Amino acid sequence: MIEMHDVWKVYSNGVEALRGVNVSVGHGEFVYIVGPSGAGKSSFIKLMYREEKPTHGIVLINDVNVKRVRDWKIPHVRRKIGVVFQDFKLLPSMSAYENVAFAMEAIEVPKRKIKPRVEEVLELVGLNDRMHALPSQLSGGEQQRVAIARAIVNNPTFIIADEPTGNLDPENSWDIMYLLEEINNRGTTVVMATHNKEIVNTLRQRVIAIEQGVIVRDEEGGEYGYED
Numbered sequence: 698m699i700e701m702h703d704v705w706k707v708y709s710n711g712v713e714a715l716r717g718v719n720v721s722v723g724h725g726e727f728v729y730i731v732g733p734s735g736a737g738k739s740s741f742i743k744l745m746y747r748e749e750k751p752t753h754g755i756v757l758i759n760d761v762n763v764k765r766v767r768d769w770k771i772p773h774v775r776r777k778i779g780v781v782f783q784d785f786k787l788l789p790s791m792s793a794y795e796n797v798a799f800a801m802e803a804i805e806v807p808k809r810k811i812k813p814r815v816e817e818v819l820e821l822v823g824l825n826d827r828m829h830a831l832p833s834q835l836s837g838g839e840q841q842r843v844a845i846a847r848a849i850v851n852n853p854t855f856i857i858a859d860e861p862t863g864n865l866d867p868e869n870s871w872d873i874m875y876l877l878e879e880i881n882n883r884g885t886t887v888v889m890a891t892h893n894k895e896i897v898n899t900l901r902q903r904v905i906a907i908e909q910g911v912i913v914r915d916e917e918g919g920e921y922g923y924e925d
């Protein structure tokens with residue numbers, strides 16, 4: 698569960714990216730975050746994986762107040778959250794296998810448990826035959842599938858995705874969406890910021906619209922609602 702209570706994000710240059718946001722995302726939900734550029738979507742999402750802390754207000758992730766958690770505890774909170782980016786953010790010198798394994802090594806999973814789990818998730822995303830390839834040898838769609846494998850390998854409660862289809866062609870975008878749907882069907886909560894009108898209007902889910910730092914719409918099975 699993610700909860701925000703009167704959350705403000707004010708950057709050091711004075712920009713009020715979020716202004717009094719209240720929201721609750723429950724276990725197993727699938728939520729799209731939509732809105733114009735500069736509306737505050739990335740800031741909202743960054744608070745959900747604690748890349749940013751609120752200037753004011755409370756963010757609770759699985760009942761933990763992220764502002765109060767001591768730094769040493771952050772990996773413990775973060776392992777419950779898998780993050781997927783528009784530009785994939787894979788480590789370029791590591792193979793697909795190593796990129797995924799690295800996420801398990803980082804939280805000190807015993808070595809013998811790593812190989813079977815990495816192979817399992819690479820199979821789930823359909824990349825078991827490409828696991829020794831470097832990111833530069835993979836297509837954009839394949840790289841995003843590696844990133845999703847990395848995000849789910851530690852069995853997170855949430856997947857937070859910031860425009861995961863933003864750099865992909867339509868065919869690869871749909872493949873990524875079907876994968877995220879399947880992950881959601883297995884019980885993982887998915888929150889994704891997106892500008893993809895066709896996807897939002899086709900795979901109907903909860904839609905939260907943000908404009909000028911405020912939630913202006915929050916609908917189950919909602920529409921994209923913008924022209925871009």
Ligand code: ADP
Nearest residue numbers: 707708709710711712714735739740748749750
């Ligand atoms: P802070 O979170 O304290 O603002 P950052 O390291 O995130 O610090 O950013 C430093 C500065 O870079 C900001 O104060 C701002 O001037 C600029 N900046 C960074 N990202 C953005 C952005 N997306 N839009 C506008 N300015 C930005």
Ligand code: ADP
Nearest residue numbers: 708710712714733734735736737738739740741
């Ligand atoms: P969106 O994802 O909807 O485009 P953002 O959350 O990235 O919106 O940005 C909201 C507002 O906050 C914008 O005005 C942006 O320039 C500003 N902003 C984002 N990050 C920073 C930063 N690190 N420092 C200063 N301003 C920022």
